[in-house]
Amino acid sequence: MRLALASLIALGVVSTAAVAQEQTAPAAAPAAPAQEAPAPAPVAPADPNVPVVPAPPAAAPAETYVEPVRPAPSTDPVSLQLLSVLDRICKPAVVGGDFNALAKAAGLKLKKKMWTLDLGKPYQIVLDNPGSNTNVCTVTIQYAQGDAQAQALGTALHDWATWENSPQLRLIRNDQINGSDFRRLTVSWDDAWANGKAGLVYVRLKKTDGSPVGKKFEQAQILYSTTSR
16 A cells, blocks of 8 residues: 655745835926827737647656665564564475474474463463465464554564565555454555565454453464465
């Protein structure tokens, strides 16, 4: 999704009038009446057989390229844990890495056959077993309730997508869908603009009434995928 910013500039013209001061000297003799200017000569009508050619448009000024500047990366502890999972497990796993070995090396523990990173009860990061979908890495994260942590995660993911991938992943979606099971607030990025194959999706889950999924936590899913294999 691309956003265009238009700048409107209002031009105003201010005219000033000279104010004559009152004179104390005797009034001068009245001036001779001005002769009327001769009436302008009549303008010949345009030849209807000659097509009117509009003036060529003025050349648009060349746009000056401005090199984007990366903002300060996230320092949010929960966001950094999530980005570490993406870097150390998801990115290598979707291009053929050993998912289980990568998860174990990153410090996750097997709980109910799911690789889990404890963030302090009741918060955690859980990786779905990819099964046959080895080109998709699905992460479920449970975090503190409220918009602040959700926004921190979204901001960190946007920075990661934009600056930690080559070609960079660009924002393509930011919307909300009210399903029969959940309300899904979805943000996604991909590198299709450069004929790439990678994609990132961040889905913040809510109950249909807008309340948190968990009694004491919010929940979101992050999917990183590639079709390059």
